[in-house]
Each structure stands twice: as structure tokens, then as C-alpha cells.
Amino acid sequence: MSELANLTTMEVDALTDVDGGLNLTDGHARLDLSPEQAAIVARIPEMFGIASRQPFPSIETAAHRAFLRAIGQHSAPVGTGRILSCYSSTLATDIVARALPAGATVAVLHPTFDNIADLLVTRGLHLVPLSEQALLDQDWPGPPVGAIVVTHPNNPTGLVTPEGHLRSLAEHAVRHGQTLIIDASFRGQVLDAQYDSYAVLDAAGADWITIEDTGKLWPTHELKIGLLAQSERTTLPIERAFSESLLAASPVVLQLVEALALDWIDGGRDRALELVERNRAAVREAIESVGLQLADPASQISVARVVLPDDGPDSALLHQELLQRGVHVLPCAPFHWADPKSGLRFIRLSLARPFPVVQAAAATLACAYRELSVTA
Incomplete structure (x- = not known):
């Protein structure tokens, strides 16, 4: 590389x-x-005022709820404190990379966007490829792999991990004590990818981390949010790694995301x-x-x-x-x-x-x- x-x-x-x-x-x-999006952007001064008056948690929760519902993720842990708002999905990926145990072996989908692999390698992790064909064949990696990274849908191929395949992978990860990491940055564009993956993962009892991204959907010139969600079972120091990187995402951008998510549905x-x-x-x-x-x-x-x-x-x-x-x-x-x-x-x-x-x-x-x- x-x-x-x-x-x-x-x-x-x-x-x-x-x-x-x-x-x-x-x-x-x-x-x-679009005219509808332009009308939302014109409200940004109003959003600044709301950000000064309204508690940050309520703004953040409303944005999470609107965005995740807009992309079909009704079982996401909104309002539990287990979804963190980052400036970007890349930052969220780096936070996960720092939280994983140094030297751990991680299986990463291949091909996929190179910064995923680069960030993991930079943080001292050992990578092995998981081919798209292996994913389709449900040929899952076993030990010493401690974490598995799947991009859903995949960039650049557009491959969607079918619901049954994700269930099989989650059950496999539970049997082998592996953490399942889903990069769903392009999920909002593809209806076939919008089955409720949080419900699938939780039903399997998996230890999971999911990264969502608003930046692929709307022309907001980098005014975006990367959502970093984790399961109740995760023991990785995600919050610590998050705190080393940022204080909080912008409450103005969170309001923008909420409004655009509502328009996305409409x-x-x-x-x-x-x-x-x-x-x-x-x-x-x-x-x-x-x-x-x-x-x-x-x-x-x-x-x-x-x-x-x-x-x-x-x-x-x-x-x-x-x-x-x-x-x-x-x-x-x-x-x-x-x-x-x-x-x-x-x-x-x-x-x-x-x-x-x-x-x-x-x-x-x-x-x-x-x-x-x-x-x-």
C-alpha cells in the first residue's frame, strides 16, 4: 500500500x-x-439560535432518530448513549482502530476503500483480506481473527451483504468471540441495504460496531456527521478513544442532518x-x-x-x-x-x-x- x-x-x-x-x-x-434542500439550508441561522437554547443531547438524539429511521434502522440504540457523533465516518473508523487491541488480527473486506485498511494498519493491527466471494459463500474467517470489517454496501462494487448472510456472520462471530464492524457509509443510497441490521446483530447476540455516514447523501460541502454505534456487549474503549479525538459534533450540523433526513423520506x-x-x-x-x-x-x-x-x-x-x-x-x-x-x-x-x-x-x-x- x-x-x-x-x-x-x-x-x-x-x-x-x-x-x-x-x-x-x-x-x-x-x-x-434541490429547492427543498435549499430551503433547509436557508434555515441555518435559525439552527444557530436553537443550538444556543436547546440542550445538546436533545438535538443529537433527534438527529440520530431522524437519520436512522430514514435509512430503515429502527432498532438502532437511539437515546441510549451508545451512538456517538463524529465529524466524519473516517474519524469514526480511526476511533475504532485505536480502540481495538494493538496487534490484533482483523479481516477486512477486499476490495474496499483503502483508508479503512490504512487506518487499521497505522494503529498496529494485522490485516487479512475477506474477499467478496467468500462473503457471498458465507466462508467466514476463524481465529486468530478477532474482528471482521464489512462494508455494506461495499465501495467500489456496490455489493450489499444480504440479511441472511449478515445473520450467519453475526452468529459465526458470537461462536468465535469476534467483534463485527460494519461500515454502512453508503447504506442511505440503497433500499436493499436498509433492512434493520441492528435487529439482526442484536438477535444473534453479537458484539458489534456500526459506522453510518450522512456525507454520501446530501450536497452540504462537508457539513456532515459520522455515526459510531456500539452494542451493549462491546468492551472496547470506544468512548475513551472518542474523547481523545473530539468533544462533540456541531449541534448546527446535527439539526441540518435531521431536516435533510426528513426531506430524504419526503x-x-x-x-x-x-x-x-x-x-x-x-x-x-x-x-x-x-x-x-x-x-x-x-x-x-x-x-x-x-x-x-x-x-x-x-x-x-x-x-x-x-x-x-x-x-x-x-x-x-x-x-x-x-x-x-x-x-x-x-x-x-x-x-x-x-x-x-x-x-x-x-x-x-x-x-x-x-x-x-x-x-x-
């Missing part, structure tokens, strides 16, 4: 491109506000997902013109992988060519954190962008691939 630029570095380069290149790297929603989700699917179709149409295909045609999350044939340019070469043309996307080798070479035939585009941006970037990708294939 150390020999590759990590994905976040590439995302920062895109975000800070002084030439204004097309940024299809990070999975954050970089869209225009038509906001349908509007956003309609645009994502329109963008996915635009990418599909552009790449099919040069013989390429989507790697994950059934994916519903706001990113799309393009699979590159073995006899053509790989994603590292195509990525560099696209940078020269002012288009930022992500080569997929870093997602394959345990075997980067296995990701060389995939490249990823974010779909949470205005339609003209995605359409132009996809057309440029197709053109670049065609020209590289001719010169190869």
Missing part, C-alpha cells in the same frame, strides 16, 4: 485542481441543492437516486461506444466501475491520460489494498455530480481509451 498514492490524496488533488478539471473522484454528493431520496441512475446510464452509453462495460451493472451506489480488457491500457495508464485531459477519476488498484495488481483492470467514477459533468467526463474517458488502445 505504501508504494501507491492513496485514494484520498487523489481526491484532494481533484478538489484543489486550480485549472478546474472535472472531479469524479470522491463519493460525496457534489450536486446542486421525496428527497427518489430525486437523488433518479439522478444517480441517469448518470450511470450516461456512463454506460459512453463506454459501450468503445467496447467497454460497467463492472458492476447491478450496483446502486453513487459510483461506477468500468472494467478494462486485459489486452488494452490498464487503469493506471488511463488515469494519467485522463488527468492530462482535465478529468479526475480513481484507478482501482488502491481499493485492492491486499493485492493492488488485481485492481489494475478497473477505474471508478463518482456519479453524485451534475449530469453534464458526468456526461462530459464519460465521453472523455471513452475517447482517451480509444486513442490509447490505438497507440498501444
Whole structure:
């Protein structure tokens, strides 16, 4: 992993491109506000006043309740003190990494976003990959693995862990004394992922930690919350690690999350997902013109992988060519954190962008691939 630029570095380069290149790297929603969302944002001054008058716990609980209900998690431990509000899901992941025993062996889904693996390794943990096929086959890791990390839905593939598979994994973890860690950052985008996983985990008697994220849903320019939830059975020092990182999330942002979650239920989700699917179709149409295909045609999350044939340019070469043309996307080798070479035939585009941006970037990708294939 150390020999590759990590994905976040590439995302920062895109975000800070002084030439204004097309940024299809990070999975954050970089869209225009809908009229309904704009009306909510216009209330931020009012939210500041409420934050000064209303107790923080009531603001936080209301936000947790609204968001988790909006994504189907009715059994989440809202109001129990077992859900902590972080600035981001990345910070929540780092808190978990610091709370796990140093030197512990952790199984992590493969491929998945590289900062999960990076944060765990930085905190002194030993990682082993859990392939998506092993997950689908319910081939769960045993000792010495002490914790299992599953991304649900997975980024970049969009794979959803079916309810029965999560139940099987939770029961396995109970038998082997393992902690189950679920990164559900993209859950809000996918109805199939919104079965009540908290009910499944608790029914199995599992020791679990779940990370949720609001940043993938709404174009709020990093005004977001990462929720870090834990089971009653967890003995890891989560609160201690949390206290070493922050005092509290913003009560203004929590109110913003609550209001946007209510709008998400009241038509906001349908509007956003309609645009994502329109963008996915635009990418599909552009790449099919040069013989390429989507790697994950059934994916519903706001990113799309393009699979590159073995006899053509790989994603590292195509990525560099696209940078020269002012288009930022992500080569997929870093997602394959345990075997980067296995990701060389995939490249990823974010779909949470205005339609003209995605359409132009996809057309440029197709053109670049065609020209590289001719010169190869």
C-alpha cells in the first residue's frame, strides 16, 4: 500500500485542481441543492439560535432518530448513549482502530476503500483480506481473527451483504468471540441495504460496531456527521478513544442532518437516486461506444466501475491520460489494498455530480481509451 498514492490524496488533488478539471473522484454528493434542500439550508441561522437554547443531547438524539429511521434502522440504540457523533465516518473508523487491541488480527473486506485498511494498519493491527466471494459463500474467517470489517454496501462494487448472510456472520462471530464492524457509509443510497441490521446483530447476540455516514447523501460541502454505534456487549474503549479525538459534533450540523433526513423520506431520496441512475446510464452509453462495460451493472451506489480488457491500457495508464485531459477519476488498484495488481483492470467514477459533468467526463474517458488502445 505504501508504494501507491492513496485514494484520498487523489481526491484532494481533484478538489484543489486550480485549472478546474472535472472531479469524479470522491463519493460525496457534489450536486446542486434541490429547492427543498435549499430551503433547509436557508434555515441555518435559525439552527444557530436553537443550538444556543436547546440542550445538546436533545438535538443529537433527534438527529440520530431522524437519520436512522430514514435509512430503515429502527432498532438502532437511539437515546441510549451508545451512538456517538463524529465529524466524519473516517474519524469514526480511526476511533475504532485505536480502540481495538494493538496487534490484533482483523479481516477486512477486499476490495474496499483503502483508508479503512490504512487506518487499521497505522494503529498496529494485522490485516487479512475477506474477499467478496467468500462473503457471498458465507466462508467466514476463524481465529486468530478477532474482528471482521464489512462494508455494506461495499465501495467500489456496490455489493450489499444480504440479511441472511449478515445473520450467519453475526452468529459465526458470537461462536468465535469476534467483534463485527460494519461500515454502512453508503447504506442511505440503497433500499436493499436498509433492512434493520441492528435487529439482526442484536438477535444473534453479537458484539458489534456500526459506522453510518450522512456525507454520501446530501450536497452540504462537508457539513456532515459520522455515526459510531456500539452494542451493549462491546468492551472496547470506544468512548475513551472518542474523547481523545473530539468533544462533540456541531449541534448546527446535527439539526441540518435531521431536516435533510426528513426531506430524504419526503421525496428527497427518489430525486437523488433518479439522478444517480441517469448518470450511470450516461456512463454506460459512453463506454459501450468503445467496447467497454460497467463492472458492476447491478450496483446502486453513487459510483461506477468500468472494467478494462486485459489486452488494452490498464487503469493506471488511463488515469494519467485522463488527468492530462482535465478529468479526475480513481484507478482501482488502491481499493485492492491486499493485492493492488488485481485492481489494475478497473477505474471508478463518482456519479453524485451534475449530469453534464458526468456526461462530459464519460465521453472523455471513452475517447482517451480509444486513442490509447490505438497507440498501444
